Amino acid sequence: MDLVFTERQRAFRAEVRDWLAAHVPPEPLPSMDTETGFERHREWERTLAGARLSAVSWPREHGGRDADLIDWLIFEEEYWSHGAPGRVSQNGVFLLGPTLMAHGTEEQKRRLLPRMARADDIWAQAWSEPEAGSDLAALRATATPDGDGWRLTGQKTWSSRAAHADWCFGLFRSDPGARRHRGLTYFLVPLTADGVTVRPIAQLDGEHGFADIFFDDVYAPAGQVLGEPGAGWRVAMATAGSERGITLRSPGRFMATSDRLLALARESDDQTLRDAAVRAWADADAYRLYAFHAAARAAGGAEPGPEASLTKVFWSELDLRMHEVALELLGPRVTAQWLDGFLFALAGPIYAGTNEIQRNIIAERVLGLPR
């Protein structure tokens, strides 16, 4: 057991810290759910990419730094503690990117990854459908063979940032005879393709943070299939593992929130809220330790499995609790930052598979309770 960062890790942290101190915009960027805000966030991603900091855990050849999990955790801690902008490219960099590296062809990797790292392409996840939320395998959108390619038809919904994004990745039923998890294919589709219509949907905060995506006989050449046709479910589950585990929501984010929460609690003499803040800080710290522990296990060759579901429940409920405590501590003095954070935290137990679904997975696949 060794809890001392190496010389190299400290140097990396210092580099990231110095760079952020010099580059993080002094004023928060406008919301990424608006057209101008989206483009400002894209510019920020390019600034990050210029310093090879947009996808640190990716291999060098694709624009990353080959950072291991610990370096990535360090990067995230610095990133969020400096109040840097939200990651408009997160679906590409953290979800699709690793899946592409595992399942994509060399040609796909060369074509798509560098553009993703530079935010030339910003990706939206198109999984949910009006009748297929938790029950993703009930999806109805279809892919019909057409020459060497496919024709896509159907509706995806609640696709984050799709209102302004460039591409989407989603699952389509390519074998009408197959049921449930079988006969699905994973497609990569430009949102500018003929037959694609994006209809932004207003969220709780009034902004268009997600969108419907309608596919009306959209042509997708074979090179836009990720993995084998018909094997889409397996490819998609690789993405889901990233989404629920530590990669989508790293401890750094919650450490930063818990630090700000402690600062509020210091100013308060409400003992209940002070204790709640202390507890939240300790929980964010526990998530951090869990992540370092998981990093050591991963370095020892352990594959992430259904345990990712434990993480998702923990961070999403912690995030919500922290914002609830902050709102109580602030009362009428509440700031836009805490309010936006609260509204966003409310979605945490819903997206990336609801927490009820995660608890089912934990019970059945981690604990072994009967289905």
Next chain:
Amino acid sequence: MRFAVTEDQRLLAGAVGEALAATCPPAAVREAGRDPAARRAAAWQALAEVGLLGALVPEEHGGLGLTIADTVLAYVETGRHAVPGPLVESAVAAPSLVGPDWLVKLAAGVATVSVAMPHLLDADLADLLVVRSGAAIVLAEPGEITLIPNVSIDATRRLFSAGPYRPGPPGRKTHGTEAAGGALASDTGIAGGFHEGFDRPVEHAFDQAFDRAALATAAQLIGLGRWLLDASVAHARRRRQFGAAVGSFQAVKHRLADVAIALEFAAPVVYRAAYALTHRTPTARRDVAAAKIAAGEAAGGAARGALQVHGAAGYTGELDLHLWLTRVWALRAAWGDESLHRARLRDALLGDSPVERLP
């Protein structure tokens, strides 16, 4: 930076787990509640043989000279098996509090120690009673302190308060201070911050003993919680109602999923605290507090969940379950209840000094 369990930690824990599987079946835990002498039965001998009783005793006194971090996983195992007797007191707290002659006995596994914290655990079978009195540590032998029985939720753990203190003839005494007799509970003005053969200030010695014992107790709580979760899952798969295993019902599933989450996130907090104590980091005390709280709450949730999932069968004394339940409730209050540790955490986090992180 490698926050992983080491091979040595795993080996010791494995040896302890095997020794206890052989010598400390639930029947032995149950017997310890019935027969006072059974608190120090075969399991103690087995733990002496694998070296756990003398693990923290320096090598020059016959121990293994290990650190608390080396033993943290082994203490998880002692919790999993609900081993009875004043183990944490004798093997974790006492080495910080006694002089060389007792260290030798501890290492040999021939002495059990009870430490007033504030209650004296299993003082009726201890060979040595350690009581703090003001700036002094009093080492008393059986009979020198009148023991007043206290209530205990766990029948395997007998608790006493220290009554009047009547030291034996000076020649016979090995340790202790030149104290006059009298009540020990209050500050009696017993002289001296040191006792013979003891080279550290009493304040430090007690702080160290307390923090280490709190950490070992937290580790035991993790082990108890894991046993309870396993037992709950096994019962929920076996017990059928409405034509189905009760574990197929979602209310049961989600409850146990929450138990699993709490235990999973508490364990690294406990390991980190063991590291902090071993390396004497400035955060050590705070880290132990966080560990005791996280482990106590996780184990407490496991106990409540286990009882609910077992239904009335769990409420009986016929299943072994109750032995683990009562141990959890007892240990949550031992070596600093969560209220005390929360206060420490509050002081560390809401005070004026900047909050450091480990790592």
